[in-house]
Amino acid sequence: MSVHQGRERLVVVGGDAAGMSAASQARRMKGPEELEIVAFERGHFTSYSACGIPYWVGGAVAERDALIARTPEEHRARGIDLRLRTEVTELDVSGGRVRARDVDSGAESWTSYDRLVIATGARPVRPELPGADAPGVHGVQTLDDGQALLDTLTRARGRRAVVVGAGYIGVEMAEALIDRGFEVTVVNRGQEPMSTLDPDMGRLVHRAMEGLGITMVNDAEVTKILTGADGRVRTVATQHGEYPADVVVLGIGVRPETALARAAGLPLGAHGGLLTDLAMRVRGHENIWAGGDCVEVLNLVSGQEQYVPLGTHANKHGQVIGTNAGGGYATFPGVVGTAVSKVCDLEIARTGLREKDARRVGLRYETVTIESTSRAGYYPGASPMTVKMLAERRTGRLLGVQIVGREGAAKRVDIAAVALTAGLTVEQMTALDLGYAPPFSPVWDPVLVAARKAAAKVREG
Known part of the structure; x- marks a missing residue:
């Protein structure tokens, strides 16, 4: 046992669903006198529903704070040393420590751990195209992202929106923009929207979206995003045509945020997610666990590892990790790949x-x-x-x-x-x-x- 005032220290990297569920469950298992818990979160918020962001952007959920399950103050009141606006920049696995940087001041420091939880989540796929980083182009993964998009929608001079991608995020954001009074075009590289469905079922979604006034452009690859004289987004170009846009939302999926894990030499799967055992322990590492959108999970039907970034899994992972990191025993057997969504009344x-x-x-x-x-x-x-x-x-x-x-x-x-x-x-x-x-x-x-x-x-x- 390392000596941190006579206690072991659990360090959690990432303060959303998996990370703070793990921290909270570990705290239920062991009190502050036995286990010190330090959690790092680079954003402004913790324990929020990222799945609810499209409904907040669309206005169905009136207040951002309605998406927050537990505030930083509530976590701290339970004996969790939560450090917001603090980004972990390095994992020193052999030395049992993490390097963190204060986002606002730039100050860096090392924190040692006895047990480590990696819950770094996912990052929106941002195409490497001209104009992809222009003002008015938004990925939507965190509450900070949602707030930035809302600010753009409020300031937008026109009412034309282009959504790039037609998966869950794409169709949900299309609905949100329709609800905000925008004309919406969805540009999709696939044969039909919702590639999580077979094309014959995706065709039903296609017809329904067009019936709701959404312009669907399938089999189209975005080639560049053009800007106006003010530097803001103006047009989305594909190999087939150009579509005017006052705002662009990227809905082309997410990838595991595992750059830290990769640099530390931790095992990653074919999809780039961390590989864990049934107890959510990182394979080959006794005192490191990982969960949420940065891991791959076993599909119980196919028997293969799969990348399924969903809040339902993240919260379950956190419960399992917290139980194990707190000295108990729990397992996460896998998934069958269940997901639901809606676009307007479909x-x-x-x-x-x-x-x-x-x-x-x-x-x-x-x-x-x-x-x-x-x-x-x-x-x-x-x-x-x-x-x-x-x-x-x-x-x-x-x-x-x-x-x-x-x-x-x-x-x-x-x-x-x-x-x-x-x-x-x-x-x-x-x-x-x-x-x-x-x-x-x-x-x-x-x-x-x-x-x-x-x-x-x-x-x-």
Whole structure:
């Protein structure tokens, strides 16, 4: 044990979901007299919902502070030495210490640790293009990013916005900008929006977005971002054409923020994320843990490591890490790849494997796609829903589900997420005892209709 006034010291790098969940859980496990906890955060905020930023930008959430789960003052009151506006610039693994720099003053200092948590999150992908760093071009990953975007929207002289990318962030930011009264063009390099879906399901999203007044430009690669005489963004250029813009939002995804870990020689996976064991301990390092958007996780369906930057996982990682760093024992077994989103009143959901995922890992599969409704067809408010299901050929094991529809569609994917986690076959799913009443579902829930058709197709195959 290192001697820090007779206590061990836990150092946490990163003060959002995974980092502060880990710090808080470790504090529950051990009091300040046993464990000193020091947390470094380079931004102004801690423990906030990054997933809520598009809804704050769009105005559905009125106040920024509504996204903050626990303030720095609340963390400090619980005996966590939280240092805001302090960026860790180096990990000295062999020496058991970190170098940190005060963002405002530039002063640097070393802090030793007995146990280390790396929760450095992710960074928005910013294309290496002319004009990508121009004023008016925004990535959206932190509350500071969200505030900067809101400031630009308030000052913008025109009302034209271009969103680059059509994944979760892209479609959510498109909705936010529509809600702010902007004309929105989404430029997408893929065949259809939402590459987390198969293209046939992405096409449904495409049609719905255009129906909401959003201009969709697919199969388009941004070549440069042009600026005006004032240096601010004016146009987004692709190989096919140019699109006027008073503001540009980059929604082309994120990458693990693992530069510190890479420089320290810690193990990284194929996607650039840190590799951990079931206890979220960095492989080969007894007293270093990592979690949140900077790690790769095991996909329980494919059996392969995957990069899935979601707040749900980050908070679970933090709980597991805090328990282990505090002297207990907990594990994070992996994910099945569940995610939901919306653009205006269109709900989008997926879990498990897409067709290309199944092909990549060598699985033979059958697919079915069914049309149903969110409620009994005769009940007021019933809305259409499309469900696509993948099942393994011969065994009938459920491999994945995608759902696109209106109110009541997205959360139905949770049925499939549980079935995937339990390893159910589509035949077994048909017998699930789900809740039924006309205001909530047809007598055969859409997910079970898909399971019935998939089971029949597997039997025929």
